[in-house]
Amino acid sequence: DSGVTQTPKHLITATGQRVTLRCSPRSGDLSVYWYQQSLDQGLQFLIQYYNGEERAKGNILERFSAQQFPDLHSELNLSSLELGDSALYFCASSVAGSPNQPQHFGDGTRLSIL
Amino acid sequence: GQQVMQIPQYQHVQEGEDFTTYCNSSTTLSNIQWYKQRPGGHPVFLIQLVKSGEVKKQKRLTFQFGEAKKNSSLHITATQTTDVGTYFCAGGSNDYKLSFGAGTTVTVRA
Numbered sequence: 306d307s308g309v310t311q312t313p314k315h316l317i318t319a320t321g322q323r324v325t326l327r328c329s330p331r332s333g334d335l336s337v338y339w340y341q342q343s344l345d346q347g348l349q350f351l352i353q354y355y356n357g358e359e360r361a362k363g364n365i366l367e368r369f370s371a372q373q374f375p376d377l378h379s380e381l382n383l384s385s386l387e388l389g390d391s392a393l394y395f396c397a398s399s400v401a402g403s404p405n406q407p408q409h410f411g412d413g414t415r416l417s418i419l
Numbered sequence: 420g421q422q423v424m425q426i427p428q429y430q431h432v433q434e435g436e437d438f439t440t441y442c443n444s445s446t447t448l449s450n451i452q453w454y455k456q457r458p459g460g461h462p463v464f465l466i467q468l469v470k471s472g473e474v475k476k477q478k479r480l481t482f483q484f485g486e487a488k489k490n491s492s493l494h495i496t497a498t499q500t501t502d503v504g505t506y507f508c509a510g511g512s513n514d515y516k517l518s519f520g521a522g523t524t525v526t527v528r529a
Contacts (some may be wrong), residue, residue, distance in 0.1 A: 353516075395462070405469070
């Protein structure tokens with residue numbers, strides 16, 4: 306158990322819809338990272354938040370947005386969903402904001418677009 | 420931007436044999452991390468290398484960081500069925516991003 310909690314575990318929805326994925330970091334971790342993993346693909350970094358502020362941005366689409374709340378949990382919002390958005394979305398957390406810190410991953414949310 | 424290339428993409432190993440997976444970056448890295456993802460699971464942090472030429476061992480796993488801090492390798496000896504999974508390297512840079520390689524997926528023949 307990594308201590309990172311992601312909900313829901315599975316999400317099935319239709320094209321054009323909007324969903325929200327939620328992540329609670331490990332106790333004491335200030336950074337939250339979001340990744341997308343498509344079938345047989347590596348981990349694509351989407352965005353990082355550190356102590357409520359956006360720290361780094363990766364290949365995140367304009368249809369996607371995220372935020373980190375004062376209690377440090379984070380939400381990833383995906384809108385105008387397309388078939389290609391079907392993937393496993395991981396959240397990870399680390400103690401500080403530096404990429405030198407090991408990241409601890411949650412179990413992921415599997416998103417299926419029909 | 421920084422890219423981390425990892426080879427091979429797939430590694431089919433006979434139980435008991437050794438193998439190595441390699442990771443190469445186009446730029447100098449601040450550190451390299453290795454993660455393992457079991458089938459159906461999430462990536463789990465294995466180790467971090469920071470110093471040029473650093474070598475670390477975890478039982479049958481040996482991790483190396485190149486002298487130029489642009490490449491790394493993971494060598495597994497006497498492969499076991501518990502080694503099945505995808506091994507990712509991830510390179511850290513000074514722009515607060517950790518770039519993951521595409522991973523090496525390992526299968527083991529008993």
